[in-house]
Amino acid sequence: MDFYRFSGSLSDEERSVRETVRRFVDRDFLPLLRRHFKDGTFPVELIPELGALGLLGPSVKGPGCPGLSYTMYGLICEELERGDSGLRSFASVQSSLVMWPIATYGSDEQKQKWLPEMAAGRKVGCFGLTEPDHGSDPGAMETRAVRDGGEWVLNGAKLWITNANLADVAVVWARAEEGVFGFLVERGTPGFTTNPIHGKFSLRASDTGELVLDEVRIPESQRLPGAKGLRGPLSCLNEARYGIAWGAVGAAADCYETALKYAGEREQFDQPIASFQLVQRKLVRMLTEITKAQGLSLQLGRLKDSGVNEVPLVSLAKRNNVAMALDCARTARDILGAAGITDEFSPGRHMANLESVITYEGTHDIHTLIVGAEITGIQAFR
Ligand code: TGC
Ligand code: FAD
DSSP states (O other), X not given: OOTTOGGGGSOHHHHXXXXXXXXXXXXXXXXXXXXXXXXXXXXXXXXXXXXXXXXXXXXXXXXXXOOOOHHHHHHHHHHHHHHOHHHHHHHHIIIIIIIHHHHHHOOHHHHHHHHHHHHTTSSOEEEEOOBTTBSSOGGGOOOEXXXXXXXXXXXXXXXXXXXXXXXXXXXXXXXXXTEEEEEEEETTOTTEEEEEOOOOSSSTTSOEEEEEEEEEEEEGGGXXXXXXXXXXXXXXXHHHHHHHHHHHHHHHHHHHHHXXXXXXXXXXXXXXXXXXXXXXXXXXXXXXXXXXXXXXXXXHHHHHHTTOOOHHHHHHHHHHHHHHHHHHHHHHHHHTGGGGGSTTSSHHHHHHHHHHXXXXXXXHHHHHHHHHHHHHSOOOOO
């Protein structure tokens, strides 16, 4: 759907990247999704293909990385999330929350070791910031890193971690005497365990878990040397929030297209439900909000490609586009009537997924306060 002809302002390369991802989602991902969503598993069998198509770390600058623009990264996220938010989550975490900090804050040795493997989908990463008692306020984290000669000893726990149980390496943020540092904690390190979270009604086709660190000894060479202070983990979030702002538009567009098709086919009172004014109003509202969000994402992508990286711009787009997508998913579910509550149609699944997306990477209200602080000059977090 492209009511305002945004595709016309994309380059041939941008359109081609979008087509490639769309084909991958339709041909390879969607046929597997229903089973994985039911089983509560991520389709790990597709990870090498994600790598081969250049969809892991697309805009990250480093060895073995595709080196695409931010706009192309956005288009990729939009198409992945048209499939499912769990698929875009996997790519967001791998790209923005693991590869990006290694490329930005890592040593040459760390970049050489991890980036080519992660870009190819041969290694998977996760990002541990949130803790059981500290979500919106990560500055209060309790996970500790204590220096012991040439090593660090890590103790603590991280909760709600995407890819936790799939990851070969976890970027773990911990507070040391000198401030917050990031560590590359490899699977198999003594004292480091991961546990799955069961019973999710949202993001079922995504792995979510807990990281436990019990006297975990990490050499100094596995600390990210360029990251110091809370700015380190928070800067990674800008990258992932950017991708989410685009991704949410993909989920919303899929809901709209499903509802539009259904409304044309479903008859009540001897006519298609699309002929009723109230149904048309719902469809037009969805189309309008999606179109506005498409313009917002594209302008944000162009700004990021020109070097603008202002935190509140990303927050405004994440906040608007995810809330818009959740509203579209609910409206589409309504237009589908009872059929909307089954897994035969996508809006119910998108709706459940978007309940996570509106919470993670900064809740809707945290982004309200980030933008509020920017325009008033007054921080209202505390
Ligand atoms: P505050 O005092 O404002 O800032 C501390 C330092 O950080 C700097 N900073 C940022 N830098 C870069 N990017 C940002 N977005 C930044 N936000 C703040 C700031 O300038 C300062 O730097 P310095 O050098 O002066 O020290 O920090 P605060 O403790 O008051 O907290 C502010 C707040 C609430 C906005 C922040 O903590 C926040 O964003 N909270 C939300 C937490 C969150 O988003 N967690 C996400 C976890 S990861 C996740 O959800 C992955 S889901 C993945 C998926 O499956 O897709
Ligand atoms: P809380 O911070 O306890 O917030 C609860 C409510 O209080 C919210 O409505 C919030 O808006 C409100 N609130 C809090 N503070 C304020 C305030 N100052 N003013 C007004 N209202 C406020 N984290 C990671 O580190 N890595 C991951 O890979 C990751 N993946 C995730 C995957 C899923 C599926 C989910 C659901 C979460 C994931 N998270 C991850 C965690 C996510 O980032 C947190 O859930 C999020 O930051 C919110 O924290 P919380 O859940 O502890 O909620």
